Each structure stands twice: as structure tokens, then as C-alpha cells.
Amino acid sequence: MAALMLWFPFSPMATKFWLVTAVFILIFAIGALGLNVLTGYTGQVSLGHAFFIAVGAYTGAYLGGVGSRDITGLGLSAAIWIPAAGVIAALCGLIIGPTALRLRGLYLGIVTIGLVFIGQHIWVNAPRITGGPGGRTLPSITFGSFDLGQDQTIAGITFDSNALNYYLCLFILAAAMLFVWNLARTRMGRAMQAVRERELAANLMGINLARTKITAFVISSFLAGIAGALYGSQIHFAAPNPQTWDLILSIQFVAIIIVGGVGTVSGALLGSIFIGALPQILNNYAGSIPFGLIQTTAGGGGYISYGDAAAVVYGVLIIVFLIVEPRGLVGLAARARRLAARYRSTRGAPPSVPSQRPASAEEVVK
Amino acid sequence: MTVTDRLVRLRGLGAAAIIAGLAACGTSGTSNTSSGAAALKTGPGIDTATKTIHLGVLTPLSGPVAVIGKPLTLGQETFFQQLNDSGGIEGWKIDIKDHEKDTKYDPQTQVQQYNAVIDSVAFIAQSLGSPTTLAIQQLADQGKVLIGAATQSSSWVTDPVMAVIGNPYSIDIANGIDWVVNKLGKKSAKIAIVYQNDEYGQDGLRGYKAALDTYHFNDVGQLTYAATDTSFTSQIQALATAGAEYVFLVATPSPAGKLVGTGAALKYLPNWVFQGPCWSGLLMTSDGSATGKPTPLNNPAITSHINVLGFQAQWGDTSVPGMTKFLADHDKYAPTQVPDPYYMYGYAEAEMEAAVLKKAIDSNDLSRQGILTAKLNTGKITFGGLTPDINYTPQLGPVAEQTGISAVDITVPGFLKIIQAPFLGDAAKTLKFPAS
Numbered sequence: 001m002a003a004l005m006l007w008f009p010f011s012p013m014a015t016k017f018w019l020v021t022a023v024f025i026l027i028f029a030i031g032a033l034g035l036n037v038l039t040g041y042t043g044q045v046s047l048g049h050a051f052f053i054a055v056g057a058y059t060g061a062y063l064g065g066v067g068s069r070d071i072t073g074l075g076l077s078a079a080i081w082i083p084a085a086g087v088i089a090a091l092c093g094l095i096i097g098p099t100a101l102r103l104r105g106l107y108l109g110i111v112t113i114g115l116v117f118i119g120q121h122i123w124v125n126a127p128r129i130t131g132g133p134g135g136r137t138l139p140s141i142t143f144g145s146f147d148l149g150q151d152q153t154i155a156g157i158t159f160d161s162n163a164l165n166y167y168l169c170l171f172i173l174a175a176a177m178l179f180v181w182n183l184a185r186t187r188m189g190r191a192m193q194a195v196r197e198r199e200l201a202a203n204l205m206g207i208n209l210a211r212t213k214i215t216a217f218v219i220s221s222f223l224a225g226i227a228g229a230l231y232g233s234q235i236h237f238a239a240p241n242p243q244t245w246d247l248i249l250s251i252q253f254v255a256i257i258i259v260g261g262v263g264t265v266s267g268a269l270l271g272s273i274f275i276g277a278l279p280q281i282l283n284n285y286a287g288s289i290p291f292g293l294i295q296t297t298a299g300g301g302g303y304i305s306y307g308d309a310a311a312v313v314y315g316v317l318i319i320v321f322l323i324v325e326p327r328g329l330v331g332l333a334a335r336a337r338r339l340a341a342r343y344r345s346t347r348g349a350p351p352s353v354p355s356q357r358p359a360s361a362e363e364v365v366k
Numbered sequence: 367m368t369v370t371d372r373l374v375r376l377r378g379l380g381a382a383a384i385i386a387g388l389a390a391c392g393t394s395g396t397s398n399t400s401s402g403a404a405a406l407k408t409g410p411g412i413d414t415a416t417k418t419i420h421l422g423v424l425t426p427l428s429g430p431v432a433v434i435g436k437p438l439t440l441g442q443e444t445f446f447q448q449l450n451d452s453g454g455i456e457g458w459k460i461d462i463k464d465h466e467k468d469t470k471y472d473p474q475t476q477v478q479q480y481n482a483v484i485d486s487v488a489f490i491a492q493s494l495g496s497p498t499t500l501a502i503q504q505l506a507d508q509g510k511v512l513i514g515a516a517t518q519s520s521s522w523v524t525d526p527v528m529a530v531i532g533n534p535y536s537i538d539i540a541n542g543i544d545w546v547v548n549k550l551g552k553k554s555a556k557i558a559i560v561y562q563n564d565e566y567g568q569d570g571l572r573g574y575k576a577a578l579d580t581y582h583f584n585d586v587g588q589l590t591y592a593a594t595d596t597s598f599t600s601q602i603q604a605l606a607t608a609g610a611e612y613v614f615l616v617a618t619p620s621p622a623g624k625l626v627g628t629g630a631a632l633k634y635l636p637n638w639v640f641q642g643p644c645w646s647g648l649l650m651t652s653d654g655s656a657t658g659k660p661t662p663l664n665n666p667a668i669t670s671h672i673n674v675l676g677f678q679a680q681w682g683d684t685s686v687p688g689m690t691k692f693l694a695d696h697d698k699y700a701p702t703q704v705p706d707p708y709y710m711y712g713y714a715e716a717e718m719e720a721a722v723l724k725k726a727i728d729s730n731d732l733s734r735q736g737i738l739t740a741k742l743n744t745g746k747i748t749f750g751g752l753t754p755d756i757n758y759t760p761q762l763g764p765v766a767e768q769t770g771i772s773a774v775d776i777t778v779p780g781f782l783k784i785i786q787a788p789f790l791g792d793a794a795k796t797l798k799f800p801a802s
Binding site: 019137231307 | 477
């Protein structure tokens with residue numbers, strides 16, 4: 001898988017479109033990984049992820065962007081503003097985290113929704129930082145004179161700008177995955193999972209609930225902030241309208257971890273690939289739905305535009321998927337491994353044990 | 367199966383794959399520019415074999431803004447089809463249908479679709495919306511890709527890659543206030559503005575403030591709403607309390623209809639002055655056509671209080687030289703399209719692009735840079751009066767500044783009747799357009 005992802009920009013299917021789509025998929029995977037630490041590992045339902053994404057984007061814009069008469073921009077290197085976006089978002093998480101001490105499950109979900117709406121007001125009313133309602137532009141990612149927004153030649157090989165961004169995001173995602181994978185095996189990680197399974201029991205065992213939950217919030221919002229800065233630099237623009245940082249974005253992240261596999265490291269990536277690539281594939285092929293049902297050009301016949309048709313098929317697929325496999329794509333893989341193990345054991349080979357048990361979404365909410 | 371393939375399969379070694387990929391990379395990269403006749407310089411999207419120029423369209427074909435994206439794109443399709451059927455531009459055919467992409471009015475989708483088409487088109491014939499166009503502006507600047515900007519935001523007029531037609535939003539609002547204060551002579555009328563809280567609304571507000579500085583009219587309120595708001599009671603109550611007699615509206619059709627409707631329900635009926643994008647025939651009938659089911663707003667007591675700002679000719683006004691041909695093309699290529707200002711806008715935008723392409727072909731340079739240079743030096747382009755003449759020069763700046771005023775008249779096609787010929791007021795002249 002890792003080799004495949006390293007090779008992807010050189011594969012024949014790596015057109016500009018699929019490269020930039022892959023970049024967005026990686027960015028969403030970074031953000032989803034953060035949510036998985038909070039919701040998947042620690043069992044704290046959050047619908048406020050979009051808020052932290054926005055904090056990251058605006059931090060990136062403020063530190064890395066170019067200023068004008070009405071908007072402040074410091075024009076710093078990406079080596080500073082990408083990590084800083086994570087740190088500022090993590091600080092916000094530190095402030096919000098304590099609310100999770102008194103609230104649980106769907107109640108916490110509702111409270112975190114409030115963050116998204118508070119955010120909308122801040123983005124509109126802090127014009128020097130956010131550009132106000134009109135938004136502000138973000139720079140492409142630059143390290144000194146090395147600009148990832150331009151095609152670059154390294155050692156005689158010309159890299160498309162999208163491929164450069166792809167490798168940067170892949171690197172950040174890999175580091176984040178490694179970190180979360182290790183975290184899950186530390187004292188803190190196991191405490192998080194104990195809190196998820198049953199708070200009371202975890203507390204009786206001597207786990208500090210406050211510290212565990214707040215740590216989960218901080219890590220989660222750190223990764224969300226990084227994802228937000230990267231996302232902003234890809235769309236070169238951060239604005240509260242049209243609803244870029246709204247509840248839908250939060251829900252999209254929840255969907256990613258549910259489809260991918262709650263409480264697993266690879267689930268965030270698998271879910272992002274599914275949620276990110278499927279609409280694009282559907283968009284490309286919705287036009288082939290027969291009987292003249294689909295409208296492919298503005299003046300073409302048909303009853304429904306291909307974008308709308310793709311959205312409908314997409315929604316139906318997610319419903320079917322969760323009914324058939326509520327443990328997500330990781331659960332699907334585990335199922336395949338069990339089948340393979342059973343097949344091998346009938347032939348005398350020792351069975352392999354799945355290393356990770358993904359939690360189903362229902363368990364987390366409960 | 368080759369040895370390399372087996373290696374990759376067996377060990378999953380990224381290195382082997384990368385080496386294989388690098389070899390492939392070395393051969394791609396070069397563009398398919400073949401040397402045409404008379405040393406024509408070509409670039410992406412120029413097919414010399416079939417003499418076809420491919421253009422891209424990035425527009426919302428699904429979602430709420432599709433009511434604007436669909437007719438606008440159909441207008442462009444109509445113009446290019448009739449152009450191709452009458453021989454094209456010196457034998458060159460224009461194609462936009464192969465690269466027409468749905469952006470859903472979403473900046474992320476816009477960036478993805480831009481990347482999807484950019485290597486196979488000469489330029490982007492339509493990029494609809496301010497936030498979406500901002501998302502690709504930097505990419506277009508770097509790639510020297512001409513963008514047909516289907517948005518009237520003031521910030522485009524100083525970017526050389528942005529090909530705009532019509533007035534910036536700020537100029538329309540400033541002229542609208544001139545109409546009330548000077549043309550109607552209502553110097554002491556209580557005036558207010560309600561604007562959408564985004565880049566579009568801010569631009570309208572800029573025009574309003576410029577007019578306030580020039581005319582010192584009686585400003586009784588500057589109110590805002592969010593694009594997702596569904597209730598407008600608080601705005602209506604504030605306007606009614608302030609006693610606003612003329613309310614300028616910088617909105618889109620759905621909130622505009624709700625504002626007027628809420629006002630009517632609460633017995634508050636000022637003179638509403640709509641910025642162009644507030645209007646849609648769908649505010650009057652269920653399908654925007656004359657035969658559609660009338661909406662609750664379609665009531666003389668309400669429609670007599672609505673005026674619409676705009677720079678386009680009235681649909682069906684054959685005293686305008688270009689109208690007869692426009693209507694004939696509409697009947698031939700898009701007979702099911704109801705009279706719609708966006709359809710006419712798209713038609714005119716395509717006409718502008720054809721003029722730029724003609725200049726580039728005459729200069730024997732259809733490369734990206736060549737098309738951009740051609741645009742900056744095209745000079746005057748006329749649209750037979752459908753929309754004001756424009757003048758493209760390297761100095762940039764607004765291309766049109768005259769605003770006309772329409773009243774709602776349910777008996778004319780498109781329901782809008784021009785009651786004040788286009789003019790330019792003093793306040794609009796004071797607006798500055800600094801390079802961004």
C-alpha cells in the first residue's frame with residue numbers, strides 16, 4: 001500500500017485531476033485521523049471538527065499570507081505556518097476540551113456543534129485575521145525559494161506542482177499515522193480506549209479522565225489544524241461563505257471515520273479514499289447511466305444533472321455500506337483476513353489473529 | 367509479465383516502481399504542439415488536425431446556483447454552435463461541450479475540475495462565482511490562462527487574465543442610488559441596503575458607501591444576512607422601524623424573494639431595488655416562463671414596488687441591433703430555454719471570447735501567452751447592444767460603467783421592462799479599482 005502510494009504520481013492514471021483529488025484525500029485523511037483519536041479511540045463524539053479545520057486555515061493565511069491595507073499577513077515560510085496552524089488549533093482544543101468532562105455521547109456532540117456556529121461569527125468579525133466575510137487568499141506552500149505551487153525539477157525529473165503537494169501531504173500523513181499508531185500502544189493510548197469502553201471502570205482503575213479526554217482533544221485539534229492549513233493552501237482561499245467551514249464539513253469527517261473504521265489508524269485513510277474518490281468516479285460515469293436520464297451538458301436532454309445523480313447514488317451507497325458492514329472498510333478487511341485464516345487452518349497452517357479490532361459506530365455513541 | 371512487474375508484485379518495492387515511473391515521466395510532459403500552417407504558434411487545447419479550439423467551462427450544473435449556471439452555459443453553447451455552423455472563426459471551430467464541468471459552486475470542486483480540464487483546453491470560457499474564481503485565480507495567473515469570469519466582482523477588473531464583460535457590482539449600486547436621488551429627484555428619501563455577507567455583498571456595499579460620500583443621501587440602515595438564512599423577519603422589522611423608502615438589495619433570487627415576501631406579509635412595502643443577481647423569472651412563475659403557474663410575489667401590488675439594476679438589453683427589444691439575431695439563434699439552438707438574463711449574458715460572454723480568439727488567430731499565436739496578449743489588445747468589442755460595448759487594453763480597469771433600470775412587467779418576455787436607459791452617475795466615477 002505504502003509503495004503504491006509513493007508510486008501513484010508516476011502511474012498512468014495520475015492525471016492532474018486525479019493528483020489534485022489525491023491531495024485532497026490525503027488532507028482529509030490527516031484531519032480524519034485527528035477525529036479518530038478523539039471519537040474512535042477515546043469515544044468522545046465531536047461535530048466541531050470543522051471549527052479546528054478553519055482555525056488551521058486562518059492561522060496558515062495569517063502567518064503565511066501576504067498582507068494588504070486591511071488584512072495582516074506575515075509572509076512566513078511554510079515550515080513555520082504549517083506546524084503553527086496545528087499548535088494554534090491545539091490550543092483551541094485545550095480550551096474546549098474541559099466541556100467533555102461533564103458531557104457525554106450525543107450531548108457532547110450537540111455542544112461541539114455550537115463551536116461551528118461561534119466560529120462563523122468570529123470568521124466574519126475578525127477581518128484583520130480572516131479577511132471578514134469576503135475571505136482572504138492563502139499562499140501556495142513555499143519553503144524559502146522552493147515553491148510547491150510551481151512545477152519543479154529535482155535531479156533532472158520534472159515534478160508537477162500537484163505531485164509535490166501530494167508528496168508533502170503523504171509525508172505528513174505518514175508521520176501522523178505513525179504517531180497515532182504508537183500512541184494507541186502507550187499508557188495514554190490505552191487509557192483513551194479504556195475511557196471509550198466504560199468511563200466509570202476506567203476511573204476506578206486510576207485513569208485520570210480529565211487529563212485523558214483533554215489530551216485527546218488537543219491531539220485531535222492539532223491534526224485538524226494541520227489539515228486546515230493544507231486545505232486552505234490548496235484552494236488558495238479561506239472564507240466563511242459559501243459555507244466552507246460548516247456542519248457539513250464536520251459530518252464529512254465523521255462519515256470518513258465511520259466508513260473507514262472507527263478507532264483504527266488505517267480507517268481514516270481508507271475512509272478518505274472512499275469518501276473522496278467515490279463522488280469523482282461517480283461524476284465521471286454518471287453520464288453513462290442509460291435511457292437518457294442524465295443531463296451531461298447544460299443544453300443536453302435528461303431529467304437530472306450528472307452531479308445530482310452522483311450525489312444520490314453516493315448517499316445510497318453509504319447507507320447500504322453501513323447496513324452491510326457497520327465496522328467500516330477496516331472491518332471488511334478483518335472479515336477477509338478471518339476468511340483467509342479459516343481457509344488456511346483447514347489446511348493445517350496456524351491462523352493469524354487480527355491485530356486491531358475496529359469499534360462500530362454504535363458502540364462509540366453508546 | 368516482465369521482470370520489473372514481478373519485482374513490484376513480489377516485494378512491493380516502491381523504488382522499482384518509481385524508476386519505472388520516472389522513465390514514463392520523461393516521455394510525457396512535452397505538449398502536442400505540432401507546427402501548423404504559416405508557423406502558427408499553438409498551445410494546449412488547440413487541435414490543428416481538425417482545426418478545433420477546445421475551451422473549458424467551470425460552472426454549477428447541480429445545486430442551488432445551477433439556476434444561474436445552466437442558462438449561462440447554454441447561452442455560450444448557443445453562440446459557439448451558431449458560430450461553428452456559419453464557418454467558425456476563419457475555419458476554426460470552437461468546442462466547449464467536451465470540457466463542461468460541474469463545480470457545484472464549491473471552491474474545492476472548482477480546483478479539482480480546473481485541474482481536470484486545464485491541460486486540454488486553450489482557456490476557461492466560463493468560471494462562475496466569486497469564491498470559486500478566487501480559488502483558481504492564482505493557478506490561472508501562474509499558467510497565464512485566460513478566464514472568462516462570469517462574476518461581476520470589482521476585484522477582477524485589474525487582473526490581466528480575467529476577461530470580464532458588464533459592470534462591477536459596486537458601479538451598479540452607485541448608479542442605482544444616483545437614479546433615486548437625481549433622476550427621480552428624491553433627495554431626502556430614506557434609503558437602506560441589505561447585502562449578503564460575503565465578497566459579493568461587500569462589493570455592493572462599496573458602491574453604496576461611495577454614493578453616500580457623493581450624494582449625502584439619508585442613509586437609514588446597512589443590514590446584512592447570511593446566504594443560508596431562511597428567516598428575514600428581523601431585517602424587515604429593522605427596515606420598517608427605520609421607515610426605509612428605497613431598499614437596495616444585494617442578494618440572490620431565493621433570499622430576495624423571501625425578503626420581499628416577508629415584507630409584504632408584514633404590510634411593509636418599500637421600493638425594492640434589486641442588484642442584477644437578485645432577479646430570476648422564477649420569482650414570478652413556477653418555471654420562469656410566461657405560461658408557468660404564478661407565484662405569490664406575482665401580484666401587481668408587489669411587483670410595482672420592484673426595480674432591477676442591470677446593463678443588458680431588454681429581452682425581445684428589437685430596436686437593439688443584435689437582438690434579432692440573438693432571438694433567432696435562441697429559437698434555433700435552445701428553444702426550450704425561457705427568456706433569462708443569464709442566457710443572454712452567456713451568449714455575450716461567448717461573443718467576447720470569439721473576438722479575443724479572432725485577434726489571436728490574426729496574430730498567428732494561439733499559445734496561452736498569445737491568447738492573453740490578444741485579449742489585452744483586442745480593443746473595442748461590440749455586442750450589438752445586448753450588453754454594453756467593452757474595451758480591452760493593457761491598462762485594464764472596469765470595461766463598462768452604465769447601468770439601466772428595469773421595472774417588473776409581467777406582459778413582456780423575461781418580465782423586465784427597461785424604464786431608464788443606461789447612464790453613468792457621479793458616484794460611480796469616484797470608485798477606484800486598485801490592482802489587487
